[in-house]
Structures are given as structure tokens and as C-alpha cells.
Amino acid sequence: MGTIYSHSRLSSFENCPKQFEFRYVLKVPSASEGVEAFVGKRVHEVLERLYLFVGKGQIPGIEKVVDRYHKLWEETYDPERVRIVRENTPLSYYRQLGEDCLRGYYLRHYPFDDSETLGLEKRVVFPLDDAGEYRMQGIIDRISRARDGAIEIHDYKTGARVPSQRILDQDRQLALYQLGLARTYGDDTEFRLVWHYVAKNRTCVSTRTKDDLAQLRTETIARIDEIQAATEFPARKISLCGWCEYKDRCPLWASPEDLARIEAEDAAARAEKRETGARAPEPADDSQLSLL
Ligand code: SF4
Numbered sequence: 001m002g003t004i005y006s007h008s009r010l011s012s013f014e015n016c017p018k019q020f021e022f023r024y025v026l027k028v029p030s031a032s033e034g035v036e037a038f039v040g041k042r043v044h045e046v047l048e049r050l051y052l053f054v055g056k057g058q059i060p061g062i063e064k065v066v067d068r069y070h071k072l073w074e075e076t077y078d079p080e081r082v083r084i085v086r087e088n089t090p091l092s093y094y095r096q097l098g099e100d101c102l103r104g105y106y107l108r109h110y111p112f113d114d115s116e117t118l119g120l121e122k123r124v125v126f127p128l129d130d131a132g133e134y135r136m137q138g139i140i141d142r143i144s145r146a147r148d149g150a151i152e153i154h155d156y157k158t159g160a161r162v163p164s165q166r167i168l169d170q171d172r173q174l175a176l177y178q179l180g181l182a183r184t185y186g187d188d189t190e191f192r193l194v195w196h197y198v199a200k201n202r203t204c205v206s207t208r209t210k211d212d213l214a215q216l217r218t219e220t221i222a223r224i225d226e227i228q229a230a231t232e233f234p235a236r237k238i239s240l241c242g243w244c245e246y247k248d249r250c251p252l253w254a255s256p257e258d259l260a261r262i263e264a265e266d267a268a269a270r271a272e273k274r275e276t277g278a279r280a281p282e283p284a285d286d287s288q289l290s291l292l
Pocket residue numbers: 016017018019235236237238240241242244245246247250251252253
């Protein structure tokens with residue numbers, strides 16, 4: 001069985017092949033994460049827990065939800081690891097942002113009865129082709145059945161920008177999840193793709209036709225072929241370089257001295273791995289890397 005791809009893996013290659021190489025080919029461990037991703041993870045965790053309680057018929061009060069968020073923050077925040085990229089933005093701003101996201105979401109959706117939750121943080125793995133050579137995976141924030149019977153695929157976004165409807169109608173991530181879920185719920189089931197832009201307290205919805213999904217399947221297979229055939233991974237400067245966990249070893253940003261030092265360290269690590277037979281772990285996929 002070959003590599004299982006994900007939307008994040010494909011996006012990493014599309015955005016910057018060098019980052020893809022660091023993350024998925026060389027599997028260089030990430031020593032840091034941007035504070036935006038850190039906040040996003042905490043918000044996701046709290047919303048998952050909220051819906052777990054809702055499913056048991058126990059809706060927690062809003063203050064309890066916010067308390068849970070701050071407790072999780074205290075338990076997981078590591079100043080050595082979490083980086084603030086934007087200058088002059090204090091940590092307190094980000095902490096408050098997470099709280100505001102949760103308060104807004106809670107008040108907008110209380111008492112959480114507009115749909116029945118079918119799955120939370122659900123991992124889906126599915127083939128794109130009949131032979132099962134091209135496989136995808138993803139983690140869906142929430143799956144639910146709406147009152148009209150449609151299956152909804154929910155995604156929480158903590159980023160500040162809300163894309164236009166045109167962009168959302170072409171979004172790949174949730175449409176891929178629909179391809180995966182159609183294997184469970186049937187091709188003729190009505191699906192809705194739902195994004196919750198919690199920092200802006202906005203909900204956006206899109207749908208896909210069968211033709212859209214067929215085209216997505218073809219394009220994704222073509223992209224995987226392109227990645228599998230790649231032998232070179234050039235660095236490409238992008239607006240998200242500041243958040244890239246490999247900036248300190250990137251040929252476009254690091255000094256020649258740093259690059260030489262890192263190359264020597266990598267060579268030593270590779271030699272040690274060969275001796276011990278140790279394998280680098282797969283990087284976490286579909287984490288909250290696209291939260292900006
Ligand atoms: S810092 Fe920018 S150019 Fe360098 S690897 Fe990361 S995304 Fe690519």
C-alpha cells in the first residue's frame with residue numbers, strides 16, 4: 001500500500017515543495033508552532049468536548065466552556081514551542097481571541113439542536129480510484145444530520161479571513177471529505193459543506209454536484225501523480241513563510257553558516273538512524289495547520 005494523502009499534504013506541496021520535502025519526505029520534526037495554530041487546536045478541543053456533552057443531553061453553561069478553554073491553555077501552553085509571528089501582538093490577544101471564538105459560537109448555536117451529531121473529530125480514509133491505489137485521509141471536525149436529512153460536514157476555522165463564496169464553492173478539503181463519507185451514506189445522499197469562521201462569528205455553506213466531485217477526483221489523482229514523480233523540491237517564498245516551522249533551515253531564509261551547520265546535524269542524525277534502524281514518525285496530518 002502506498003502513501004495515504006491528505007488535503008494538508010497536497011496543499012503543502014502546492015504552496016512550497018521545499019516545505020513538503022522537510023515535512024513529508026525528510027520528516028524533520030517540527031520544533032515550534034505558530035500561536036494561531038495553538039489557539040485553533042484549543043478551540044477545536046473545546047468544541048469537540050462541548051458536543052460530546054450535548055450528545056449526552058448535558059449542555060454545559062457558557063462559563064464552563066470558557067473555563068475549560070483556559071484550563072486547556074494552561075495545561076498545554078509551552079513558551080519554548082509556541083511562536084508569535086506578528087510583531088507587537090501580545091499573547092493575551094490570542095488567548096482572548098480563542099475565548100471570543102467560543103463565546104460567539106456558543107451563543108450562535110445554543111441549544112445546539114439544529115442537527116444531530118453523528119461523529120466528532122472523525123478520521124476518514126478512502127480510495128479515490130477503484131483499484132485503491134490513490135488513498136486519502138482526513139479528520140472531520142463534526143459530522144451531523146440536519147433536520148432536513150442532509151449530512152453536514154462541519155469545519156471550524158479560527159482564521160480572520162472569510163473566503164468569498166466563489167472560493168468556498170471550489171474548496172477541496174471538505175469536498176474530499178464528502179467523497180469519503182459518500183461511501184458510508186450513499187452517493188445519492190444530500191451533503192452540505194459547512195464552515196464556521198468562529199473568529200468572525202460567520203457560518204458559510206456550499207454544496208457539490210456529482211460532476212464537481214468527479215472532477216475533484218480526477219484533479220486530485222493528477223496532483224498525487226505529480227507529487228509521486230517529483231524529484232526536486234524547490235523553495236517557494238510565500239506569504240506564510242513566517243509561520244513555516246522550517247524557516248530556520250530554509251535555503252531562502254537561513255544564513256549560509258546556519259545551513260552548513262544544519263546540514264552537518266542532519267547528516268549525523270541520518271547516520272545515527274541508519275545505525276539504530278530508527279524511523280522518523282509520520283508528521284501529524286490534517287492538524288490545524290491551515291488556520292491562518
Ligand atoms: S520558509 Fe517559506 S520558502 Fe522556506 S520552506 Fe518554508 S514555506 Fe518554503
